Amino acid sequence: MVDPASGHDGLADVLLQDGVVAAVGPNLDATGAEVFDAGGMVVAPGFIDMHVHLREPGFEHAETIESGARAAAAGGFTSICCMPNTAPVNDSATVTSYIIERARRYAVVNVFPIGAITKDSAGEELAAIGSMKKAGIVAISDDGRPVMNSMVMRRAMEYAGGYGLPVIDHCEDLHLSAGGDMHEGLESVRRGLRGIPSCSEDVMVARDILLTELTGARFHVAHISSRHSLAMVAQAKARRLPVSCEATPHHFALSDEQSAPYDSNYKMKPPLRSACDRDTVAGGIADGVVDAIATDHAPHAGSEKMQEFERCPFGIIGLETAIGVSLDRLVHSGRVGLSRLVELFTTGPARILNLDRGRLTAGAPGDVTIFDLETEWTYDVNKSASKSNNSPFHGVKFRGGPAATIVAGRIVWKRET
Amino acid sequence: MQGGLLGIEGLERPEIESILKRAKDFQAVQHQAVKKSDRLRGRMIVNVFFESSTRTRTSFEIAAKRLGADTVSITAAGSSLSKGESLVDTLNTLAAMRPDAIVMRHSASGAPHFLARHLETPIINAGDGTHEHPTQALLDALTILDHRPSLEGLRVAIIGDIAHSRVARSNVHLLSKFGADVVLCGPPPLLPAELAQIAPRVTLTSDMAEAIREADVIMMLRVQLERQHEAAFPAGEYFRFYGLRLEHLCLARPEVIVMHPGPINRGREISSEVADSQISAILNQVENGVAVRMAVLERILN
Numbered sequence: 207m208v209d210p211a212s213g214h215d216g217l218a219d220v221l222l223q224d225g226v227v228a229a230v231g232p233n234l235d236a237t238g239a240e241v242f243d244a245g246g247m248v249v250a251p252g253f254i255d256m257h258v259h260l261r262e263p264g265f266e267h268a269e270t271i272e273s274g275a276r277a278a279a280a281g282g283f284t285s286i287c288c289m290p291n292t293a294p295v296n297d298s299a300t301v302t303s304y305i306i307e308r309a310r311r312y313a314v315v316n317v318f319p320i321g322a323i324t325k326d327s328a329g330e331e332l333a334a335i336g337s338m339k340k341a342g343i344v345a346i347s348d349d350g351r352p353v354m355n356s357m358v359m360r361r362a363m364e365y366a367g368g369y370g371l372p373v374i375d376h377c378e379d380l381h382l383s384a385g386g387d388m389h390e391g392l393e394s395v396r397r398g399l400r401g402i403p404s405c406s407e408d409v410m411v412a413r414d415i416l417l418t419e420l421t422g423a424r425f426h427v428a429h430i431s432s433r434h435s436l437a438m439v440a441q442a443k444a445r446r447l448p449v450s451c452e453a454t455p456h457h458f459a460l461s462d463e464q465s466a467p468y469d470s471n472y473k474m475k476p477p478l479r480s481a482c483d484r485d486t487v488a489g490g491i492a493d494g495v496v497d498a499i500a501t502d503h504a505p506h507a508g509s510e511k512m513q514e515f516e517r518c519p520f521g522i523i524g525l526e527t528a529i530g531v532s533l534d535r536l537v538h539s540g541r542v543g544l545s546r547l548v549e550l551f552t553t554g555p556a557r558i559l560n561l562d563r564g565r566l567t568a569g570a571p572g573d574v575t576i577f578d579l580e581t582e583w584t585y586d587v588n589k590s591a592s593k594s595n596n597s598p599f600h601g602v603k604f605r606g607g608p609a610a611t612i613v614a615g616r617i618v619w620k621r622e623t
Numbered sequence: 624m625q626g627g628l629l630g631i632e633g634l635e636r637p638e639i640e641s642i643l644k645r646a647k648d649f650q651a652v653q654h655q656a657v658k659k660s661d662r663l664r665g666r667m668i669v670n671v672f673f674e675s676s677t678r679t680r681t682s683f684e685i686a687a688k689r690l691g692a693d694t695v696s697i698t699a700a701g702s703s704l705s706k707g708e709s710l711v712d713t714l715n716t717l718a719a720m721r722p723d724a725i726v727m728r729h730s731a732s733g734a735p736h737f738l739a740r741h742l743e744t745p746i747i748n749a750g751d752g753t754h755e756h757p758t759q760a761l762l763d764a765l766t767i768l769d770h771r772p773s774l775e776g777l778r779v780a781i782i783g784d785i786a787h788s789r790v791a792r793s794n795v796h797l798l799s800k801f802g803a804d805v806v807l808c809g810p811p812p813l814l815p816a817e818l819a820q821i822a823p824r825v826t827l828t829s830d831m832a833e834a835i836r837e838a839d840v841i842m843m844l845r846v847q848l849e850r851q852h853e854a855a856f857p858a859g860e861y862f863r864f865y866g867l868r869l870e871h872l873c874l875a876r877p878e879v880i881v882m883h884p885g886p887i888n889r890g891r892e893i894s895s896e897v898a899d900s901q902i903s904a905i906l907n908q909v910e911n912g913v914a915v916r917m918a919v920l921e922r923i924l925n
Contacts, residue, residue: 392817392820392821398751398753398755398789399733468734468736514734515733
């Protein structure tokens with residue numbers, strides 16, 4: 207059992223009762239209980255993915271709350287936070303309540319909506335942030351359509367700060383990145399594709415850190431990918447500003463040179479950057495600059511991805527491969543220990559979002575992620591629980607991965623043996 | 624060149640040499656009274672041009688016909704693509720009619736590479752976005768070899784809108800493989816620094832005089848205003864700093880030749896005096912285009 211919150215790292219039984227953790231310790235009496243033998247496996251608090259796209263309402267052909275939640279369970283996640291870029295955009299308590307209600311009825315994992323910063327994520331007028339908070343959002347973000355107007359961002363930070371909501375920014379200067387299809391560098395020049403320079407991310411990270419200092423709001427950098435942005439976050443943290451960041455498995459595992467040319471399974475924002483950026487992100491995870499691993503699970507229907515590269519939408523799915531990729535690139539490679547890895551999926555995101563989750567102690571929600579470190583398996587995206595299959599990890603062999611997912615004391619997914 | 628021709632970058636030097644050698648044979652054919660043979664009789668080639676083109680499309684069509692093949696040409700305006708059909712569906716439809724090869728031009732970089740993964744019909748890239756234009760580089764090499772015994776050690780200046788030029792990329796790959804030194808020149812926003820690393824023996828400069836000095840070949844490129852997504856440079860003063868004029872030529876080697884893939888814009892990137900001068904090889908390039916495309920079609924269809 208590995209529980210970074212309590213510092214526990216050793217053999218133990220975990221007893222779940224009435225949806226919560228009843229007891230943790232050696233040789234617990236479990237008379238009458240269903241027993242899951244996790245011998246040889248790692249039992250951890252339920253993993254939280256603070257950045258997914260569930261596409262409902264509006265884009266149910268690509269994903270639904272039901273299918274996205276099943277993919278999350280199959281990836282070892284017990285809680286997911288869904289971004290507001292649906293149709294309609296989650297910019298009102300009505301949409302927030304709709305998502306929560308649909309999740310209550312159809313999702314096998316916990317779903318926490320993230321509300322929009324501005325109405326329709328148009329970047330102009332603040333959304334009904336207070337009402338959405340009352341309805342259940344855990345953060346605000348105009349993910350994918352970043353707020354370009356710095357004054358609007360300032361007001362959003364000031365206002366959200368009053369509700370204790372973190373402001374998550376997809377940091378991208380849309381003028382600097384306009385028309386870009388991949389990271390700007392040797393590969394984009396070679397392939398004749400327009401580039402998305404690292405500085406399009408960096409200037410917005412810099413702006414938002416300065417606004418954090420001005421407003422006192424909590425600012426979180428989504429899917430950090432550039433080494434300069436990481437350096438700025440590290441510096442902000444050293445100055446004790448309330449700044450945090452997340453990294454995706456694809457950004458610490460892959461680089462632009464490793465992307466198959468004109469293959470949209472490698473097209474996302476921010477783009478796969480240089481090998482140096484990739485390794486700096488992995489280093490940031492090891493040294494603590496990165497607070498959480500999040501997938502940015504972004505389903506797109508097959509037909510949307512079967513186009514000329516420049517016409518394909520950005521984004522890849524990632525829920526089912528997050529643990530496999532993380533074990534491979536971070537743990538097996540010796541970069542981070544097991545306890546740190548669990549932290550990145552549990553206490554890390556829980557702290558950013560003020561979620562009372564991510565720990566395995568008596569009284570905590572009965573959410574448990576069980577994974578192992580040795581079983582070899584190959585990811586077959588065609589068998590994905592997601593409705594979409596846009597993944598660069600199809601056919602990749604992993605060592606270790608999710609074994610079972612327990613939400614509120616119920617086993618919602620178990621690996622086929 | 625298994626299955627088709629997508630770019631120069633992936634070709635081995637012997638393959639290029641063999642195409643150029645065969646193209647030399649076909650050069651002679653262009654001067655015969657009867658130019659048509661039946662080497663590809665009974666074969667069908669579909670030309671699909673999703674982007675406007677005069678010389679390349681005509682050149683491919685003439686090349687196919689001189690080899691006795693049947694051709695069908697389709698342009699974007701008259702195709703089902705304008706009715707909302709996806710590219711892959713359009714190409715699958717054409718492929719279902721069992722042509723022997725598809726010649727394709729498209730404004731998206733990598734479009735033929737993407738299709739090649741989903742289609743069995745060989746695809747010949749007639750220009751993809753700002754990526755490659757392989758037959759242009761082959762005909763340029765043939766043209767240089769009409770004037771020089773080899774490409775080895777030649778200094779070739781390519782001047783203009785390098786960033787958006789598929790002609791520049793294909794030429795860089797080809798010339799570099801054959802040991803020529805390539806100098807790329809243009810306004811800094813149109814000259815990404817990474818270009819110096821896409822192949823060996825490539826250098827960059829924004830100074831036109833420096834680029835032309837001691838050059839054996841000067842290739843001028845058109846400013847592709849249709850690909851400028853934002854004003855990357857002040858167009859009004861372009862000719863002053865990057866337009867080729869007679870006075871530049873004294874900087875180059877005495878036997879220098881001037882090339883241009885066309886269409887030329889007189890007074891924008893090249894003066895009429897240079898374009899019409901003895902050292903201009905622009906019409907030789909067009910002529911060689913047919914010979915090179917005959918060699919490519921023959922190789923792919925046989």
